[in-house]
Amino acid sequence: MTIDATAARAVDPHAALPARPVDPARFTDEATYRHTRLPVELASTLIPDAYCAPEFFALEQERVFTTGWVAVGLAADVDRPGACVVVEVAGRSIIVTRNRGGRLRAFHNVCRHRATKLLSPGAREVGHRGRIRCPYHSWTYDTDGSCLGTPLFEGSDVPAGQEPVFDTSVAKGFDRADYGLLPVAVDTWGFFLFVNLAADPAPLATQLGDLPRRFTDHRLEEWVPQRRRTYDVAANYKLVGENFMEYYHLPWVHPELNKVSKFSDHYRWQGPGMYTGMSTTPVSRNTDAGGWDGLRPLSSLGAQDAESGRFVWLFPSTALVVLPNHAFVLLNQPVSANRTVETAVLLCHPESLDDPTAQDGLAQLEQFWDLVNRQDLEIVERVQEGIENPAYRGGRMCFRFEEPLHRFQNMVIDKMLGIDRIPAGDEETMTRMFPDP
Numbered sequence: 534m535t536i537d538a539t540a541a542r543a544v545d546p547h548a549a550l551p552a553r554p555v556d557p558a559r560f561t562d563e564a565t566y567r568h569t570r571l572p573v574e575l576a577s578t579l580i581p582d583a584y585c586a587p588e589f590f591a592l593e594q595e596r597v598f599t600t601g602w603v604a605v606g607l608a609a610d611v612d613r614p615g616a617c618v619v620v621e622v623a624g625r626s627i628i629v630t631r632n633r634g635g636r637l638r639a640f641h642n643v644c645r646h647r648a649t650k651l652l653s654p655g656a657r658e659v660g661h662r663g664r665i666r667c668p669y670h671s672w673t674y675d676t677d678g679s680c681l682g683t684p685l686f687e688g689s690d691v692p693a694g695q696e697p698v699f700d701t702s703v704a705k706g707f708d709r710a711d712y713g714l715l716p717v718a719v720d721t722w723g724f725f726l727f728v729n730l731a732a733d734p735a736p737l738a739t740q741l742g743d744l745p746r747r748f749t750d751h752r753l754e755e756w757v758p759q760r761r762r763t764y765d766v767a768a769n770y771k772l773v774g775e776n777f778m779e780y781y782h783l784p785w786v787h788p789e790l791n792k793v794s795k796f797s798d799h800y801r802w803q804g805p806g807m808y809t810g811m812s813t814t815p816v817s818r819n820t821d822a823g824g825w826d827g828l829r830p831l832s833s834l835g836a837q838d839a840e841s842g843r844f845v846w847l848f849p850s851t852a853l854v855v856l857p858n859h860a861f862v863l864l865n866q867p868v869s870a871n872r873t874v875e876t877a878v879l880l881c882h883p884e885s886l887d888d889p890t891a892q893d894g895l896a897q898l899e900q901f902w903d904l905v906n907r908q909d910l911e912i913v914e915r916v917q918e919g920i921e922n923p924a925y926r927g928g929r930m931c932f933r934f935e936e937p938l939h940r941f942q943n944m945v946i947d948k949m950l951g952i953d954r955i956p957a958g959d960e961e962t963m964t965r966m967f968p969d970p
């Protein structure tokens with residue numbers, strides 16, 4: 534690809550980008566993003582305020598995180614009636630559980646009486662006999678959200694002989710059927726749990742585009758979490774994502790990973806859908822520094838899947854790496870403009886565990902991914918430090934490697950502007966990043 538240097542200079546943003554301080558009205562104005570809207574060969578990165586201004590963060594939480602599906606956890610954690618996880622999206626605490634019939638349900642974690650948070654963040658079961666009981670005045674809900682009881686209020690649960698004291702005839706105009714938990718849309722794809730805070734959400738399949746088809750042979754819904762770790766990251770969640778999406782930094786940040794994932798074996802792997810994708814094909818064998826071997830590969834994969842590592846960023850905040858024998862996931866929860874809590878999960882198909890050396894393989898993979906992730910987070914935190922310097926106004930994208938960042942940043946911009954658009958993909962399933970030698 535050639536770039537017209539004159540055209541590139543003509544859109545050099547360094548003198549043209551608006552200066553700080555922050556005016557939140559700018560963040561919903563298309564003109565603010567004009568340098569990132571250019572074709573990738575000419576584009577500059579998203580405005581620095583998108584990574585450090587609390588005003589941008591607050592708007593982004595609403596416009597990005599409450600208007601679409603967000604991966605919040607693993608379906609395996611809610612595998613039976615009454616099991617639950619308590620997750621947070623855009624500052625809202627949400628209970629995800631299964632009802633008595635085994636169907637997924639999600640609710641705002643707030644009592645309909647006087648708003649007490651019902652379950653604590655670490656809760657794994659909704660409560661005694663599959664009921665959610667408010668710790669304040671004991672209003673109780675079932676896993677379908679129905680309000681089952683409002684003690685001493687509408688006549689239920691009044692101790693025998695004390696009826697005159699708790700005369701409930703004055704509870705007028707109250708029907709507990711009107712006070713069920715506030716529902717949230719919930720769905721799964723593969724091993725992920727998703728919620729959507731929108732009032733009238735589009736189907737998850739619309740957002741995922743062709744991804745489920747790309748992963749059909751992996752049967753991700755059968756994979757089981759094996760190891761987890763949490764990382765507290767002093768950086769904006771988008772920097773974590775953008776680092777994940779590009780391969781440019783490998784030789785310098787990941788000398789070990791670079792040995793099993795060669796530059797020349799990289800492809801863009803992007804169809805229509807709210808995601809960015811990259812593939813390493815073929816993945817290389819382990820070296821002394823570790824690698825991706827160590828577990829038995831899934832037997833059902835086609836020829837290309839059986840030798841590929843797929844690297845997908847699920848908009849807005851989740852990394853998914855799928856190798857023939859394991860998966861590595863990063864669920865990123867934005868906490869503030871410059872802080873993200875990241876849950877890393879290593880998963881595999883039960884078939885891959887059917888081997889006496891499987892536990893050693895898992896231990897080695899966990900160690901390898903922890904090393905790679907720490908290398909990533911260290912550099913991402915340095916980017917955060919740099920991007921907070923007002924002297925920096927945005928930089929040019931490297932067209933060869935950073936097209937996925939451009940795609941992602943334009944998805945963010947669309948959401949900030951209220952544009953509902955699913956990006957189209959490449960015509961080919963795999964698009965080489967480097968021309969054939």
Ligand code: FES
Pocket residue numbers: 644645646647648649667668669670671672
């Ligand atoms: S706030 Fe929950 S029962 Fe009163």
Ligand SMILES: [Fe+2]
Pocket residue numbers: 776777782786787909
């Ligand atoms: Fe990296």
